[in-house]
Amino acid sequence: MRRALSVPLAAALVLYALPAFAQVKATAQNVPEIPYDSVPNFLKLPPGRYLGEAIGVATNSKGHVFVYTRSANTQLFEFDQNGTFVREIGPGAYNFEFAHSVRVDPQDNIWVVDEGTNTITRFNPEGHITLVLGRRPPAVQGMLQAPLPGPKPPAAKYTFGRPTDVAWDPQGNIFISDGYVNHRVVKFDKNGRFVKQVGSQIPGGEPSQFSTPHGIAVDLNGNVYVADRGNNRMQVFDNNLVLKNIYDNIGVSWTVCISPGPHQYLFTSNSNPNGNTPGSWDITGEIYKMELDGTILGKFGHAGKQLGGFQVVHMMDCRNPDQIFVAEIESWRAQKLLLKPATGTPVRPTTTAAR
Amino acid sequence: MKRTIQLAVGVLALAVAPLAAQLVVPELTYDVQIEPLKLPGNLNFGEVAGVATNSKGDVFVYTRTGHPTLSLGTARPFAHGGSRMFRFDKTGKYVGEIGQGSYAMLFAEKVKVDPQDNIWVVDQMSNTIMEFDAEGRLVMLLGRKAESEAVPARGAAPPAAPGGGGAGAGGGGAAAGGRAAGPAPQAGAGGRGGAAPDAEGGGGRGRGGPPGAGGAQDVFSRPTDVAWDAAGNIYVADGLGNNSRIAKFDKNGKFVRSWGQTGTANGQFRQPRSIAIDAQGLVYVADAGNRRIQVFDGDGNYKTRFLNVGTPRAICITSGPRQVMYVSNSNVPEDIDVEGNIYKVDLTGKLLGTFGRAGRIAKEFNAVNQLECRTENEVWAAELGNWRVSKITLRGNATN
Numbered sequence: 176m177r178r179a180l181s182v183p184l185a186a187a188l189v190l191y192a193l194p195a196f197a198q199v200k201a202t203a204q205n206v207p208e209i210p211y212d213s214v215p216n217f218l219k220l221p222p223g224r225y226l227g228e229a230i231g232v233a234t235n236s237k238g239h240v241f242v243y244t245r246s247a248n249t250q251l252f253e254f255d256q257n258g259t260f261v262r263e264i265g266p267g268a269y270n271f272e273f274a275h276s277v278r279v280d281p282q283d284n285i286w287v288v289d290e291g292t293n294t295i296t297r298f299n300p301e302g303h304i305t306l307v308l309g310r311r312p313p314a315v316q317g318m319l320q321a322p323l324p325g326p327k328p329p330a331a332k333y334t335f336g337r338p339t340d341v342a343w344d345p346q347g348n349i350f351i352s353d354g355y356v357n358h359r360v361v362k363f364d365k366n367g368r369f370v371k372q373v374g375s376q377i378p379g380g381e382p383s384q385f386s387t388p389h390g391i392a393v394d395l396n397g398n399v400y401v402a403d404r405g406n407n408r409m410q411v412f413d414n415n416l417v418l419k420n421i422y423d424n425i426g427v428s429w430t431v432c433i434s435p436g437p438h439q440y441l442f443t444s445n446s447n448p449n450g451n452t453p454g455s456w457d458i459t460g461e462i463y464k465m466e467l468d469g470t471i472l473g474k475f476g477h478a479g480k481q482l483g484g485f486q487v488v489h490m491m492d493c494r495n496p497d498q499i500f501v502a503e504i505e506s507w508r509a510q511k512l513l514l515k516p517a518t519g520t521p522v523r524p525t526t527t528a529a530r
Numbered sequence: 531m532k533r534t535i536q537l538a539v540g541v542l543a544l545a546v547a548p549l550a551a552q553l554v555v556p557e558l559t560y561d562v563q564i565e566p567l568k569l570p571g572n573l574n575f576g577e578v579a580g581v582a583t584n585s586k587g588d589v590f591v592y593t594r595t596g597h598p599t600l601s602l603g604t605a606r607p608f609a610h611g612g613s614r615m616f617r618f619d620k621t622g623k624y625v626g627e628i629g630q631g632s633y634a635m636l637f638a639e640k641v642k643v644d645p646q647d648n649i650w651v652v653d654q655m656s657n658t659i660m661e662f663d664a665e666g667r668l669v670m671l672l673g674r675k676a677e678s679e680a681v682p683a684r685g686a687a688p689p690a691a692p693g694g695g696g697a698g699a700g701g702g703g704a705a706a707g708g709r710a711a712g713p714a715p716q717a718g719a720g721g722r723g724g725a726a727p728d729a730e731g732g733g734g735r736g737r738g739g740p741p742g743a744g745g746a747q748d749v750f751s752r753p754t755d756v757a758w759d760a761a762g763n764i765y766v767a768d769g770l771g772n773n774s775r776i777a778k779f780d781k782n783g784k785f786v787r788s789w790g791q792t793g794t795a796n797g798q799f800r801q802p803r804s805i806a807i808d809a810q811g812l813v814y815v816a817d818a819g820n821r822r823i824q825v826f827d828g829d830g831n832y833k834t835r836f837l838n839v840g841t842p843r844a845i846c847i848t849s850g851p852r853q854v855m856y857v858s859n860s861n862v863p864e865d866i867d868v869e870g871n872i873y874k875v876d877l878t879g880k881l882l883g884t885f886g887r888a889g890r891i892a893k894e895f896n897a898v899n900q901l902e903c904r905t906e907n908e909v910w911a912a913e914l915g916n917w918r919v920s921k922i923t924l925r926g927n928a929t930n
Contacts, residue, residue, distance in 0.1 A: 248597060262572075265572070268574045269574070272597065302571055302572070303569065303574060310864055311577075315636075318683055331864060331865075333864050333866060367866070367889075368890075
């Protein structure tokens with residue numbers, strides 16, 4: 176992995192071509208197993224409604240579950256704490272085109288990140304939009320050629336290139352991972368005014384660069400954890416977006432969540448790749464439970480299409496660290512997992528890489 | 531003119547510093563209601579392009595929402611949907627929708643209500659102006675929607691990547707670099723997925739005429755606004771596409787004349803975005819790309835211009851014996867760190883006051899696309915960037 180970091184471009188190409196090979200090299204060994212159950216048929220949809228690629232899942236303070244899904248159109252569903260369908264939020268809203276993430280803030284506002292419209296939108300608990308970041312490309316321009324000819328424009332303060340996720344610090348500052356076109360993390364104040372960014376429109380494998388930053392979470396001290404998917408690592412920054420740590424023994428780090436409360440836990444998924452490539456199920460699919468300092472407490476889960484297995488975990492919710500929701504791309508579902516105590520010795524971080 | 535341009539560039543370079551002009555303009559006291567209209571639980575505004583009120587105080591909102599769609603299955607993709615118009619009563623209660631499922635609500639631009647309470651809808655993408663009566667029946671149509679769309683878009687230019695607008699280099703020390711510095715305050719669109727929405731229009735030739743002059747007809751190119759004189763003649767600002775003109779029709783929709791072409795001279799336009807007519811029949815055109823308001827008589831004869839209103843993207847004139855104008859020096863939706871204030875101006879161009887700035891919280895404005903002068907102290911703003919309607923109440927401001 177150190178070599179990979181030193182030759183980022185070549186490594187990125189190799190990793191892209193051989194994700195399975197890269198991931199098996201990049202995961203910690205002798206990690207304790209965390210036993211778990213998956214609750215069967217937890218989410219109960221009314222007749223005529225379907226989840227598509229269940230791209231995002233989040234819970235609010237009452238335990239209601241929100242799923243942001245690529246159905247016939249991209250839709251946002253709310254279920255209660257028992258999995259009973261409550262409502263669809265904002266049907267036909269202008270920001271819904273290609274779901275990517277949903278998160279619920281401490282005030283129970285529901286934030287959605289849509290990579291089809293390049294927007295991050297805040298719904299209040301009643302389901303009305305109260306803040307918009309980014310801008311949907313105007314339809315009046317027609318269908319544009321992609322990528323557009325010419326050099327890639329610099330990432331702008333207030334527009335995004337297929338953003339992926341959103342998080343907040345205790346002061347309400349907003350952090351956005353952006354994304355597939357840009358490769359950066361942007362900080363806004365609570366009123367949506369640009370503060371700072373790390374990374375740029377160009378992908379890279381050096382520290383503080385990103386290759387498809389795909390998920391983001393912030394702890395109670397304001398530290399920012401970024402699932403740096405294309406670089407097979409997680410990068411940790413302080414509140415001012417200065418690099419503190421790199422965790423590179425957890426596989427691909429598709430997505431990240433941090434549980435609330437005085438003792439916070441960090442979860443990250445080494446999701447198996449789309450397409451179920453040969454051999455990939457054997458070496459990917461597990462989710463790691465960690466201390467914030469990078470110590471791995473255990474892992475659970477495996478690739479698979481049956482209940483309890485994961486077919487490309489895209490996002491997780493860990494409001495309760497013993498009760499994890501996972502949303503999957505290729506199984507069109509969100510599972511509720513009940514974790515049991517792990518036995519075994521935690522794995523200390525091998526790289527604390529504030530370089 | 532040269533001095534003005536230099537001044538404008540200098541002011542923009544300062545970006546967040548107070549505009550020089552504002553230093554001598556009184557700050558007006560104002561309150562804003564950001565949810566004056568109560569939407570049903572399952573409805574949301576998208577980009578709010580237009581807001582207008584009728585004689586009874588009913589409110590009409592034209593918004594870009596839903597899914598702008600091209601259908602597959604033929605060599606000619608057809609455009610559908612993308613905008614809706616909602617109606618509220620004077621208490622802000624939702625009443626219903628006008629034009630649902632109609633042919634040409636693709637990309638909302640403006641909504642206006644004429645003195646007879648007819649509702650006029652300007653759609654920038656379908657190149658149409660639809661007049662509905664108070665019951666919501668289509669009364670008259672100007673323009674025609676293109677039968678199909680080209681993919682990729684015809685003449686789609688790569689995004690103008692203006693100097694600035696970037697977020698600064700990555701890395702630990704990146705601060706807010708790259709303020710928008712060019713004269714057209716457009717931020718680079720995020721990534722390659724979107725072109726700069728305000729890429730300069732103009733330059734097209736209407737039937738062999740000079741660039742942007744348009745034809746002697748109601749073929750529009752991204753029209754932006756409509757207004758009427760006392761006789762009911764119709765004036766259309768046209769527009770953000772290949773035309774840079776004002777087109778005049780009689781009250782029956784018959785073409786009378788048009789004036790203007792692409793350019794910076796008096797009587798020429800770059801992105802005419804808004805139009806208003808006073809009680810004397812003078813026509814005020816928000817010539818946004820030239821950062822000025824031009825004033826004409828009803829025959830298109832140039833009278834004067836106002837150069838002290840920033841980038842005017844929305845204007846309205848109050849009714850009554852002593853008319854005043856409100857002018858929004860709107861930011862673009864892609865950048866809230868420049869412009870965004872609203873000027874109060876008398877009809878000679880003297881600045882009476884200013885209020886507001888760009889932003890996302892209450893009493894800030896984000897890309898105002900239309901102003902509705904309900905009275906001198908009650909102004910409604912349609913905000914593209916905040917997907918909302920703001921009701922502004924001005925208080926205790928001495929007028930002169």
